[in-house]
Amino acid sequence: MFKSPELVTFKEINLADRANINVIEFAQDVPFSVKRIFYVQDIKAGETRGDHAHKELYECIIAQQGSFTVELKNNYFSQKYILDSSNQGLVAPPGHWITLENFSDNAVCMVLASDVYKEDDYFREYSEFVQWQEDLKKVTAVPFLDFKRCYQDLKSELDIAYETVINSGTYILGDQVEKFEKEFAKLCGVKHAIGVANGLEAIELTLKAWDIGQGDEVLVAANSFIATALAVSKLGAKPVFVDIENLSYNINPELIESKINSKTKAIALTHLYGQCADMQPIMYLAKKHKLKVFEDSAQAHGAEYRGMKAGSMADAGGFSFYPTKNIGAFGDAGIITTNSDDLAAKLRLIRSYGSTVKYHHEILGTNSRLDELQAAFLRVKLAKLPKWNTRKNTLANIYLTELANIPDLELPKVREGSNHVWHVFALRVKNSRREKLIQFLSENKIGYNIHYPVPIHLQKAYAELEHSVGEFPDAENFALQELSLPLDAYHTEDEVRFVCSKLKEFFAVPKLSFNMNSGMKGLLVEMNPAKYSQ
Ligand SMILES: *Cc1c(COP(=O)(O)O)cnc(C)c1O
Numbered sequence: 001m002f003k004s005p006e007l008v009t010f011k012e013i014n015l016a017d018r019a020n021i022n023v024i025e026f027a028q029d030v031p032f033s034v035k036r037i038f039y040v041q042d043i044k045a046g047e048t049r050g051d052h053a054h055k056e057l058y059e060c061i062i063a064q065q066g067s068f069t070v071e072l073k074n075n076y077f078s079q080k081y082i083l084d085s086s087n088q089g090l091v092a093p094p095g096h097w098i099t100l101e102n103f104s105d106n107a108v109c110m111v112l113a114s115d116v117y118k119e120d121d122y123f124r125e126y127s128e129f130v131q132w133q134e135d136l137k138k139v140t141a142v143p144f145l146d147f148k149r150c151y152q153d154l155k156s157e158l159d160i161a162y163e164t165v166i167n168s169g170t171y172i173l174g175d176q177v178e179k180f181e182k183e184f185a186k187l188c189g190v191k192h193a194i195g196v197a198n199g200l201e202a203i204e205l206t207l208k209a210w211d212i213g214q215g216d217e218v219l220v221a222a223n224s225f226i227a228t229a230l231a232v233s234k235l236g237a238k239p240v241f242v243d244i245e246n247l248s249y250n251i252n253p254e255l256i257e258s259k260i261n262s263k264t265k266a267i268a269l270t271h272l273y274g275q276c277a278d279m280q281p282i283m284y285l286a287k288k289h290k291l292k293v294f295e296d297s298a299q300a301h302g303a304e305y306r307g308m309k310a311g312s313m314a315d316a317g318g319f320s321f322y323p324t325k326n327i328g329a330f331g332d333a334g335i336i337t338t339n340s341d342d343l344a345a346k347l348r349l350i351r352s353y354g355s356t357v358k359y360h361h362e363i364l365g366t367n368s369r370l371d372e373l374q375a376a377f378l379r380v381k382l383a384k385l386p387k388w389n390t391r392k393n394t395l396a397n398i399y400l401t402e403l404a405n406i407p408d409l410e411l412p413k414v415r416e417g418s419n420h421v422w423h424v425f426a427l428r429v430k431n432s433r434r435e436k437l438i439q440f441l442s443e444n445k446i447g448y449n450i451h452y453p454v455p456i457h458l459q460k461a462y463a464e465l466e467h468s469v470g471e472f473p474d475a476e477n478f479a480l481q482e483l484s485l486p487l488d489a490y491h492t493e494d495e496v497r498f499v500c501s502k503l504k505e506f507f508a509v510p511k512l513s514f515n516m517n518s519g520m521k522g523l524l525v526e527m528n529p530a531k532y533s534q
Contacts, residue, residue, distance in 0.1 A: 002095035012087045022087045027156040032058040032114040040109040050100040053123040058114035060089040066107030072096040075133045139498035144447025149490035161376035176375040188311040190337045192344035195370025199298040199320020202334040203231035206316045209346045217263040221251040222455045222475035224270040228296045241457045243472040250277035266292040271300035274423035279313045299423035301326040306417045311337040327381040329374040388489035392422040402500035406507045425487040449484040
């Protein structure tokens with residue numbers, strides 16, 4: 001729960017007999033950016049200093065001169081450190097009680113702090129600190145997502161990313177975008193990645209590059225986020241819906257062929273919730289009917305199908321970095337992946353006014369660029385993605401184990417040979433119990449979401465396509481039952497277990513037991529009246 005303290009060593013430059021310099025490179029040597037520095041000197045021998053703790057502030061304590069000991073402790077950890085060298089610092093993360101003692105005569109204690117002085121960040125009473133830690137451990141609410149946790153964890157790296165870009169003087173299509181594109185292409189195992197403004201335009205621009213437009217049809221799953229279909233509509237082409245398979249909740253390969261006609265130009269499939277669609281039969285059909293295939297991987301950063309990565313299996317793939325996605329920007333951003341040199345070159349033209357040489361426009365393009373600043377932030381997060389995906393898998397497995405025997409829940413299934421990256425933990429609530437359940441989750445301060453309450457073909461925006469209820473029964477049933485539980489790399493295992501225990505409480509099945517005190521002999525059925533009233 002609390003980060004561990006660490007002793008760090010600074011660079012020492014010895015200028016022979018002239019001077020000795022210690023250099024502290026912030027965020028490299030010290031894992032936070034410094035907002036405040038103070039010195040403590042003329043400390044009386046035998047005195048104790050410190051005796052406080054912080055909720056959020058980091059300190060780095062340095063014996064700038066002389067020596068002293070620092071004790072760091074909390075409910076789970078206790079250690080003493082001797083500081084006696086000016087090229088060493090002790091990083092004390094928040095959540096540690098700090099005591100300084102055994103000062104040598106000439107000791108000067110220098111403290112680097114991650115924030116300005118804030119009285120309400122302090123504990124000065126040990127007993128209050130102990131209580132705070134106990135309270136933190138108790139889960140009383142679970143947010144669906146809490147962006148602040150990630151920001152606080154990555155703050156020093158993000159701050160550097162920000163400064164690097166602002167100082168570079170290049171804010172559009174510079175070094176950061178280029179590096180991010182290379183790194184993202186590597187993650188997906190493709191030749192090219194082309195940064196664009198958002199996930200919707202990743203789809204739209206690719207279909208445009210394939211000259212899809214008026215009179216053309218593109219097959220899409222009936223249950224995705226509207227963007228997949230909307231990208232098709234924006235080009236004047238027609239989205240043709242296909243029902244879903246019940247294993248991955250993605251487009252059902254068996255229903256694709258009956259939708260193909262002479263107008264069909266492409267399949268824009270989705271890897272929904274972080275699991276890939278069943279690509280092998282889909283690619284077979286696409287080849288047979290000479291269709292382009294686009295992988296909408298906006299929820300599947302790093303997902304795998306038979307050893308291949310999302311975004312690398314078809315003609316092109318598109319990703320969104322909307323803040324809630326597996327890696328999210330601090331704003332909008334997207335990227336397109338492909339192995340085709342021609343497509344990549346065309347997309348680079350389209351995204352920036354049809355031009356690669358300034359003021360020379362080869363085609364009528366648009367403005368859909370990934371910002372330098374977002375690219376710099378995304379590079380920081382991309383480096384964490386493998387770790388986050390593993391972490392999410394650990395948390396998902398807690399759900400899968402803990403909720404396994406609840407008859408009214410159908411848990412997500414992972415296709416053999418696939419690697420699910422859990423954009424969300426999407427389960428099905430059966431027997432019309434979803435409404436009551438979400439009310440119960442709200443009462444218990446547990447965040448949830450419904451992805452998505454209305455399938456695309458029944459959205460008002462698509463009324464002109466004249467679809468009706470019952471046309472895509474699997475997608476429609478799914479929309480009535482789907483519920484997404486909190487699952488983020490920054491959730492704790494205790495939080496996930498809290499959600500599980502509440503769900504078990506809600507779905508509590510009647511227990512059979514003897515009532516020994518009633519004087520009656522026989523079986524009594526103990527019901528959980530409030531929760532079992534349907
Ligand atoms: C988020 C999302 C998009 C759209 O991405 P934006 O960056 O918000 O435009 C497209 N498809 C799917 C499946 C998504 O989840």
